[in-house]
Amino acid sequence: ETGVTQTPRHLVMGMTNKKSLKCEQHLGHNAMYWYKQSAKKPLELMFVYSLEERVENNSVPSRFSPECPNSSHLFLHLHTLQPEDSALYLCASSQVTGVEKLFFGSGTQLSVL
């Protein structure tokens, strides 16, 4: 187990719903990330938090809203999503902000109807 836990594993939501994805890391890391994984496309970096401060918002639509209340927890709040937002959302963490070694969670498979 990588030490990064994501819940829920699967989520189905309508376009008018509001839901949240949760990520928790037990590794004592200082940086956390949200990635979007669509089938047969490269992973897309969405957000990066370093020491609870957002350092990257990679042109993500405002219907995705991240929250990092402390260095162990990361949320992705979802509202008014579109069907093309259906994807696997991966959370990752690293000891410091950088690519040297990322630890990934198992992801939340999101389906937007």
Next chain:
Amino acid sequence: AQSVTQPDIHITVSEGASLELRCNYSYGATPYLFWYVQSPGQGLQLLLKYFSGDTLVQGIKGFEAEFKRSQSSFNLRKPSVHWSDAAEYFCAVGARSNDYKLSFGAGTTVTVRA
């Protein structure tokens, strides 16, 4: 900006046979290169990385990769594949070790037949 191309979408290999996955990157300076593996229903796990030094790097699970600057490649190899190696493999490139903007390829799916 850096980018990665994985030319093979899907590879099928027999158990016990050798495996090579191709990765080509685009970056003007010395890149930081990675291979990650994603088993079904799991997140990505780091197999190996190259930052500098010896261009042949060893990783976990018996994998190795070779950095060839002249070919802008970082191909992954395993001499003898096990059924548990069936997974999706991602090559990634970063500009430097403290840069969080890691660029991933689209992945290569490996199927292992008995």
